[in-house]
Amino acid sequence: MKIWTVANQKGGVGKTTTVVSLAGALVKQGKRVLVIDTDPHASLGYYLGIDSEEIPASLYNLFVEHQSLTESKIQAHIVPTSVDHLDLLPAAMALATIDRQLGHEDGMGLVLRNIIDNVSSSYDYAIIDCPPVLGVLMVNALAACEQVLIPVQTEFLALKGLDRMIKTLKLMDRTQQQQHRFIVIPTMFDKRTKASPLALRELQQSYSDHLWNGLIPIDTKFRDASLAHTPVSHCAPNSRGSVAYRRLLQFLDSERGVS
Amino acid sequence: MTEHSDIAVVDFFSRLLKEPQSSGPVEKPKVLVKEAELTLSAEQVGLQQLLSKVSAFDEKDEPPKEPSSPFTSSKSKPEIIVSDSTAKETETAADIGSEKSFLHQRLEGEFQALFFKVAGLTLAVPLVELGGIIHEVRVTHLPGQPTWIKGVMTHRDQKINVVDTAAWVMPEKYDANLQKQVDYRYVVLLQNSQWGLACEELLDAESINKEQVNWRVNTAKRPWLAGLVKKQMCGILDVGALIEQLSSQGHIAG
Numbered sequence A: 001m002k003i004w005t006v007a008n009q010k011g012g013v014g015k016t017t018t019v020v021s022l023a024g025a026l027v028k029q030g031k032r033v034l035v036i037d038t039d040p041h042a043s044l045g046y047y048l049g050i051d052s053e054e055i056p057a058s059l060y061n062l063f064v065e066h067q068s069l070t071e072s073k074i075q076a077h078i079v080p081t082s083v084d085h086l087d088l089l090p091a092a093m094a095l096a097t098i099d100r101q102l103g104h105e106d107g108m109g110l111v112l113r114n115i116i117d118n119v120s121s122s123y124d125y126a127i128i129d130c131p132p133v134l135g136v137l138m139v140n141a142l143a144a145c146e147q148v149l150i151p152v153q154t155e156f157l158a159l160k161g162l163d164r165m166i167k168t169l170k171l172m173d174r175t176q177q178q179q180h181r182f183i184v185i186p187t188m189f190d191k192r193t194k195a196s197p198l199a200l201r202e203l204q205q206s207y208s209d210h211l212w213n214g215l216i217p218i219d220t221k222f223r224d225a226s227l228a229h230t231p232v233s234h235c236a237p238n239s240r241g242s243v244a245y246r247r248l249l250q251f252l253d254s255e256r257g258v259s
Numbered sequence B: 001m002t003e004h005s006d007i008a009v010v011d012f013f014s015r016l017l018k019e020p021q022s023s024g025p026v027e028k029p030k031v032l033v034k035e036a037e038l039t040l041s042a043e044q045v046g047l048q049q050l051l052s053k054v055s056a057f058d059e060k061d062e063p064p065k066e067p068s069s070p071f072t073s074s075k076s077k078p079e080i081i082v083s084d085s086t087a088k089e090t091e092t093a094a095d096i097g098s099e100k101s102f103l104h105q106r107l108e109g110e111f112q113a114l115f116f117k118v119a120g121l122t123l124a125v126p127l128v129e130l131g132g133i134i135h136e137v138r139v140t141h142l143p144g145q146p147t148w149i150k151g152v153m154t155h156r157d158q159k160i161n162v163v164d165t166a167a168w169v170m171p172e173k174y175d176a177n178l179q180k181q182v183d184y185r186y187v188v189l190l191q192n193s194q195w196g197l198a199c200e201e202l203l204d205a206e207s208i209n210k211e212q213v214n215w216r217v218n219t220a221k222r223p224w225l226a227g228l229v230k231k232q233m234c235g236i237l238d239v240g241a242l243i244e245q246l247s248s249q250g251h252i253a254g
């Protein structure tokens, strides 16, 4: 199983959209995909048409019961979505209390890794959506994956948030004696603006080693897709945005992306 | 980020990412000891002590009984870096400091708060004073309790007194009619006390700045109401004062 985490300590950069769009492209290839929402705002579930406050259990319950997790218990918390072969481990508002409740316990950053381990035979891919704050949940998401995808909105001051995110990863690697692979993904690129090409050039100058050489264009189809609660690959398969995520997937699954 | 806050972040990661210990000889956490030498903050002394705690993952098959306080567990005592008495002193000092303080004195400039709803009323509670959330309200009503206690329920082996929040917050408006309408679905736990507030809806956790709150100056009448969050126009709870008041009026040790 491949495990990817989509993270950026900045909100509104396209994290959730990236999770859903990659998942959509993967299931179209016949892969079994689990998406995991670690953001208390539960916008991933909302995108997929699942109201987190209406479902009886969520990732929160698994964290609370982290000492007694079994495969069947975890499976019971995973919900199917309206998209074939795409399942969701949903978030809930209560996740916002995890730092306060469990943040002082040793090993609390490894709960999600343990959860995914338990269901790894059921899926080909797990893609994790992150909250925009550095806390127990983001640490869990980062500790569970080998590859981190960092969407960066190509706009004025985009690099500020990116620097912070990469610093977080480096500090974590120092602690864990692990090396995260990370890929920077330029998003919401709008060539008609001044800011987008400028931000892209800045990314190329500062992060060329980690920069995906494609880009995700700004595309209103993403909004349509989220309103329809489906991945863009399913409601507008030939849109520019959908094609761009398909290319990104090709890259991630290629030699360089996996490396 | 400064060098100092880097150390704090690394320390946070070290604790969260502490791998389960194998059944072989116990290794000392070398890196962590080094980090501790760099800093002397009381919090980090506490973290060092926590490192002696046997990780939850060790005994997956037989969940250990949760110790009442993480500090009391001492299966394998680590080398103590700072003497016990120092640690105790810091603790006592902190206790005294927080005992009668006002909420706005305890909070950082920017803090996270959870907003929840009861009978059309929105209330906020700072996350640092929140003990957790229970996703059901299944109480046993005991005779002789005040009307504002909905009942008791057991949560993680602890008895929780669940407050009928609408009845407590607006006794003057709370009649049989309103009582019928209120549909409690969650319990918001107050710190590590035996008290929880029943609520209908969890709204959002948001970052707010101290300046975005109208802090009440005279809190004699309702000590649990620390102020008003201006943007949401909702009350913010002083959890410490609330527990104290609930305990004294409910005749139960909080």
Ligand SMILES: Nc1ncnc2c1ncn2[C@@H]1O[C@H](COP(=O)(O)OP(=O)(O)O)[C@@H](O)[C@H]1O
Residues within 6 Å of the ligand: A010, A011, A012, A013, A014, A015, A016, A017, A018, A043, A187, A188, A189, A216, A217, A218, A219, A220, A222, A223, A226, A241
């Ligand atoms: N490439 C894009 N083009 C146009 N709109 C986008 C694009 N990517 C994301 N969006 C929109 O931007 C908003 C924020 O995206 P989202 O994925 O929720 O960000 P995050 O998860 O980082 O907060 C959403 O309304 C989404 O529909």
Ligand SMILES: [Mg+2]
Residues within 6 Å of the ligand: A015, A016, A017, A039, A043, A044, A129, A130
């Ligand atoms: Mg999101």
